[in-house]
Amino acid sequence: MITIYKYQDQKVGVLGLGKTGSSIAFSLLYGNTKVMAWDDNFKRITSGCDIIDLFCNSAITTGQLVVNNNDYIERIKDLKAMAVSPGIPHTHPVFAKAVEEGVPIVSDIELLQSTCPRADYIAISGTNGKSTTTALIAEILKTTKKEVEMGGNIGVPVLDLAPLDERGVYVLELSSFQLDLLCQHRFNVAILLNITPDHADRYKNFSEYKAAKAKIFDNQTCDDFAIISIDCQNTKELYNTIVSKNVQKVIPISTAIRVAGGVSVIEGTLYDDIDEMNVESFNLGHLVGLLGRHNAENIAAAYSASKLAGLAPSVIVDAIRKFRGLPHRMETVKAVGDLTFVNDSKATNADSAKQALDYCNDIYWIAGGLCKDGGIEQLSVLFGKLKHVFLIGASEEQFAQVLDKYDVTYTKAGNIQNALELIKRSSPQKGTVLLSPACSSLDQWKNYEERGDAFKEIVHRLWSQ
Known part of the structure; x- marks a missing residue:
C-alpha cells in the first residue's frame, strides 16, 4: 500500500468510494490527511460491509474521515485537493463545484507518481488488448531482477501496490476514464494499441474519446518512449502527429507490415527493426496463452516495451512463449471431445468480440448484456461461422433485430x-461454445x-454429468 503524506494535516476530498476511491481514502488517511468523502450510494457495499464500517473498523488511528451524501457541498472550498474516482462523470455536482472553487483535481495515478517519483512507469491503453499487454509486460519484466508492480484498470488500484524506488517499475493499465483525470503525469514508456468506438455513454463524440486516449503521451520528454500501433487509422494519425512534434522517441508497431524503427508480428514471426542496423526476427511458434491474430499487436507492444527496459530479445521471446494468458480472455474452459468451451467474458464491445469470432469456428455464440456502442452489425462478415446464437441480457431485442436481418x-x-x-440438450458434437458477449x-x-x-x-x- 502507498501512504500519501503530501497532504498531512490538510483537508482533501475523495469523490466516489468504490474500489479506487476507497483505496485513495485509505492512503490519505494513513498519511494523516483529513478526508472528506462523497458517494452517491451512501450505503455502498464494499467487501461485504457498509463503507462507513469498513473505515471505522480499520486499523487507521490517524487522520479524520467524514462521509457525505452530497451534503456539505459548500465545504469544498476548504479543500486542498479533490481526488476523483475514474468512474465518476465530470458533470457530477461535487466535481463541478470543485472546479468552480479552483480546487485541484487529482487522481490516484498522480498521487502514486508524486509519492514514488524515482520508479519507472510503463503505461498501456487502447480500446482492446490493454489488459493482456499489461500482464504480458509485467510477466516479462519479472524474469529480471527488477521489482515489478502491476495495477490500474487491470483490477488493482495503484495505491494498493507496494512502494518502489529507482530499482522498480510500475506497469499500469489505464482506461480513458483514468486518462481523463491526468494532468501532472509522465510515463517513461507510453503504449497505445488501438482506438475504436467505445463508451458512447460517457463521451459526447468519438473525437472526445480519442483525445482522452491521446493524453497518455502528454508531458513526455526526449528521454521517454511512445509505442503506437499504426494498423488502426485513428492511432496512425496520432503517430504521425507525435512524430512531427519531435519530442519523445516513437516506436511504431504493426501486425500488417514490417516497420522501420519498430516491431512487427506477422503470421507468427516477430521482426525487431528498432535498431535498423541490427535487425532480428523470431519464430514465435504456437502460443497457448496468446491465441488469435489480435494478440500479435499485444506481443509487438510488450516486446518493444521490454526491450526498451533493457531486456535481451531472446529473454523476452522466451517469456512470451511461456505466457499463459488472462482469465476471461479467450480462455479455454473445457473440451468435451471435439466441442470446446471458451470464456471470453472480457469482450465487452463488438470490436473485442470480433477477435474471438475470427479465431473460432462452428460457433455456438452466447452474446448480449448492456450494449455500450454500435451493436453487433459490424460483425456480420463473421456470421457465417455461427451455428447458433444464444442471446442474453438487456440487448436481446436489439441483437435479435440484427440477426433477423442476416x-x-x-x-x-x-x-x-x-x-x-439449451446447448447441453441439443448435444453438439463439435465446434466452440463461445461466451464473447460484445x-x-x-x-x-x-x-x-x-x-x-x-x-x-x-x-x-x-458437462460433468
Missing part, C-alpha cells in the same frame, strides 16, 4: 444458465469477471 438462427435465452442448458456485464453481473466465473462454473457442472 437470417442467423438464434434463441432468446435470457441468461447464461439457460443458454448452456457487451458490458452490468445488467446482470457486477463485472465481467463474475460473468466469466459463472460461465465456467456452469460449464463444468453441466
Whole structure:
C-alpha cells in the first residue's frame, strides 16, 4: 500500500468510494490527511460491509474521515485537493463545484507518481488488448531482477501496490476514464494499441474519446518512449502527429507490415527493426496463452516495451512463449471431445468480440448484456461461422433485430444458465461454445469477471454429468 503524506494535516476530498476511491481514502488517511468523502450510494457495499464500517473498523488511528451524501457541498472550498474516482462523470455536482472553487483535481495515478517519483512507469491503453499487454509486460519484466508492480484498470488500484524506488517499475493499465483525470503525469514508456468506438455513454463524440486516449503521451520528454500501433487509422494519425512534434522517441508497431524503427508480428514471426542496423526476427511458434491474430499487436507492444527496459530479445521471446494468458480472455474452459468451451467474458464491445469470432469456428455464440456502442452489425462478415446464437441480457431485442436481418438462427435465452442448458440438450458434437458477449456485464453481473466465473462454473457442472 502507498501512504500519501503530501497532504498531512490538510483537508482533501475523495469523490466516489468504490474500489479506487476507497483505496485513495485509505492512503490519505494513513498519511494523516483529513478526508472528506462523497458517494452517491451512501450505503455502498464494499467487501461485504457498509463503507462507513469498513473505515471505522480499520486499523487507521490517524487522520479524520467524514462521509457525505452530497451534503456539505459548500465545504469544498476548504479543500486542498479533490481526488476523483475514474468512474465518476465530470458533470457530477461535487466535481463541478470543485472546479468552480479552483480546487485541484487529482487522481490516484498522480498521487502514486508524486509519492514514488524515482520508479519507472510503463503505461498501456487502447480500446482492446490493454489488459493482456499489461500482464504480458509485467510477466516479462519479472524474469529480471527488477521489482515489478502491476495495477490500474487491470483490477488493482495503484495505491494498493507496494512502494518502489529507482530499482522498480510500475506497469499500469489505464482506461480513458483514468486518462481523463491526468494532468501532472509522465510515463517513461507510453503504449497505445488501438482506438475504436467505445463508451458512447460517457463521451459526447468519438473525437472526445480519442483525445482522452491521446493524453497518455502528454508531458513526455526526449528521454521517454511512445509505442503506437499504426494498423488502426485513428492511432496512425496520432503517430504521425507525435512524430512531427519531435519530442519523445516513437516506436511504431504493426501486425500488417514490417516497420522501420519498430516491431512487427506477422503470421507468427516477430521482426525487431528498432535498431535498423541490427535487425532480428523470431519464430514465435504456437502460443497457448496468446491465441488469435489480435494478440500479435499485444506481443509487438510488450516486446518493444521490454526491450526498451533493457531486456535481451531472446529473454523476452522466451517469456512470451511461456505466457499463459488472462482469465476471461479467450480462455479455454473445457473440451468435451471435439466441442470446446471458451470464456471470453472480457469482450465487452463488438470490436473485442470480433477477435474471438475470427479465431473460432462452428460457433455456438452466447452474446448480449448492456450494449455500450454500435451493436453487433459490424460483425456480420463473421456470421457465417455461427451455428447458433444464444442471446442474453438487456440487448436481446436489439441483437435479435440484427440477426433477423442476416437470417442467423438464434434463441432468446435470457441468461447464461439457460443458454448452456439449451446447448447441453441439443448435444453438439463439435465446434466452440463461445461466451464473447460484445457487451458490458452490468445488467446482470457486477463485472465481467463474475460473468466469466459463472460461465465456467456452469460449464463444468453441466458437462460433468
